[in-house]
Amino acid sequence: MPGPTRQRGGTLTVLALFAMVLGPAPTATASTATGRVLVTLDRPAGSAEGPRATAAAVRALTARAGARATGIAVPHLDTVVVRPPAGVGPAAFASRLRALPGVAHAEAEQRHTPRFVPDDPALVTPEPRASPDTPLQWWVARTGLFAAWDVTRGEGARVAVIDTGVDAAHPDFAGRIIDAVDLDDRGGGDARTDETGHGTHVASMACAAGDDGIGITGAGLGCRMLVYKSDLSDSSIARAIVAAADAGAHAITMSFGTDGRQPAARVLVEALRYAVDQGAVPVAAAADEPVQEQGDPSNVLQPTGTGPDITQGLGLSVTAANFVDERASFAGFGSQISLAAYGAFNVSGGPRGLFGAFPGQTTELERGGLFDAGCSCRATLNGDDRYAYLQGTSMATPIVAAVAALVRDLNPDLSVAEVVRLLKETARRPAGTGWTAELGWGIVDAGAAVTAARALDRAAPTSRLRRPGRPRDGRLTLRWTSADRAPARLTASGVARVELWRSANGRPARRIASSRTGSARVRVARGSRYAFYTVAVDRAGNREAPPPRPDTRVRVPAREPRR
Incomplete structure (x- = not known):
């Protein structure tokens, strides 16, 4: 306090x-x-x-x-x-x-702990234990990512991963790491190594290289990463958040937290606000226990009681869903939940977790050095054993962060608050339902989110007056052009109207006409001087800024010239 x-x-x-x-x-x-x-x-x-x-x-x-x-x-x-x-x-x-x-x-x-807590040494099996038509990465289609990738491949998206480091030598991260910063003051390897295994798996859920014929793909397909290896202390996390925001991250994924018994450190809260001010969407994992207190940073992003209000929330607090679209049995619930993403198969007979990248060396997850028991989570894909099955809200969170980064990269004019609300509005849930304590606003739907973002027009239209002819019989005909051109991959809403503004004899300009056509005929007085300009307004309500100088000036003679 x-x-x-x-x-x-x-x-x-x-x-x-x-x-x-x-x-x-x-x-x-x-x-x-x-x-x-x-x-x-x-x-x-x-x-x-x-x-x-x-x-x-x-x-x-x-x-x-x-x-x-x-x-x-x-x-x-x-x-x-x-x-x-x-x-x-x-x-x-x-x-x-x-x-x-x-x-x-x-x-x-305080020191935070990774959200993933193995509940059994045999978390997964080397091969998928599901129906023959269920692929290893079954969650990709169910998250609507194929539809999203039809619109954007995420090449410009940046996801900051604050975790236990990343095995940069893994083939699924080739060319995907922009920078790796070591903020772990306990010693050990640098940020391009991951002794634990948690950070490598989390990073692969977000930005494992896609469409390269190797291994797996992350939700962001072509996104790139800013890696911050943290000792998960408040100060280390806060510095990583600030650094990520300064480095231009579109989203920050945080698969860790506290038990919530103490208030969040002020420096952590201020760092999260700083990131939002810089345009980064913070995304944090809910608890890996079926509890209503998610701990920080999750409860900072979606404070108690705010989940049901779609307008509230600094960022996104993510719980885990399972293969049958229910809350995973181990995952947090309640009014601090924003939405969900897949974090477990969680069905009898199926694999115990999501398939993702893993370091080449033996990890603390396997030895049980960080958690209560070691996991037999390592798996092989095409002869490469640098993969594993892990489950948890830790796995769900980077999927949401990658989707947020896709949206921010696609439509950079959207604010963080708009992205947060958009992901909630487009999340998949039963028809006629809204927020629930089990899954928040539903399971993230990348295709619906990207489609909605594509249609959100935040760019103002443009217009320009043409040079008019001479006034006749005390009237002047003015014509203009207008356009509403959207950035690449976005859909413009279209020009709704064009306002005509006039200044007479040096007085302040005022609007004299609003038209859906490209012309207007206005009265003018002999011996007067006029300045005209136009302001276009599109169907999304965006207004063109008035020009620094009038588009055209007209001086009306004291006498009309003879015809």
Whole structure:
């Protein structure tokens, strides 16, 4: 929770007070805590000191006082990560820091966990256990992706994957990774490696290379990825979100979360808002338990009670559906759910999960290092064993993120809020039904979403007056052209009308006619000067901006010339 209202203080005062509160206090560390504290500084208005310099100063002074700045700072949001000295609990330490002038916020940091939690060592079998006409990637057709790919192949779409890294050597990721950034401060391999296996599988659901004759395809077909390997701490996640937004991600997929017993870290909430402001659609996995509290970041994107209101939500909270279009037995439900995507077969006799890419080396998922039990999830496709069956809301979330990226790439004039609502409106659900606690607004339908986005005209039409002839009998005939040209692959709504605006003798312009035709005949007075321009309006309500200068000027003689 935010601390009490405080006056702004200078940087030196803030740092000196840091040193004063680093005394011992009772330990109070939650089981999901990192043992660190997130500190957001309230720098003075107009301060010339940049966030990086402020963070460096905090590190220096806290080190001298017996604590140390550590972890990953989020410079954009003036947030640093501080580890308390021995014997000091992060919650108590954060409480003391919140009382200081110049500290905007301080809170104990949490560590998120991947949404996928295996419930059985034998999650899947090497071969599909379904009817002969059910392909490995049965969810592709059921998600409407073939229809979507008829409109857009997603070559310009960018999906940010915040997870445990990606096995960049996998053939299904060839040419699909724009950048890979390591934000995991626990050490290990860089972002192009994935010791866990979770991130590789998640990334393949979104952007595994399609139409290349190899392996599988992701929902985005031709989309490319920004990979952020995270230790899943609040600060690491927040920095990844900000970096993804700055790098031009159309959507951000987050297959992790908390249990929701503590409020979301302020820095995480602000990072999500920052991403939305930059045009990125945030998509987060709901819980991998049948509970109504989804934890953050899911409950930040669709707060409690807002799911049934289609106009509400910062982003999309995704639960998992199964082969028979029901909520998967393990998946979250309730008023924090936006919609669903396929995340499990979940039918007796069928495969235990979705088929996707997997690292070449033995993973923590298989050893049971990150989860309660190891999985026998590895599978082979055409002699290549770099695949696996995994189930969870983790698998559903990147599918939705890829669809959101397809829509944003296809129609960049749409806002994040419009994309979020569009995916809810077009989700597949029984006729006559709306939102339900089981699947939110339904199962994402990429074909319907792309079709709807294609018809959403947000581009203004254009018009231009032609140079008129001479006035006759106190009247002037004006003619114009107009057009409503949509960007490639989009459908223009068409010009509805053209407004004619006139300024007489230097006075402000006013509208004198509105016509569906291409001409108008107007009265003019002898000895007067006129300026004319047009404003086109299309059927979607988009208005052409008035031109910086009139399209044409007319001076009416005091006497009409002799004929």
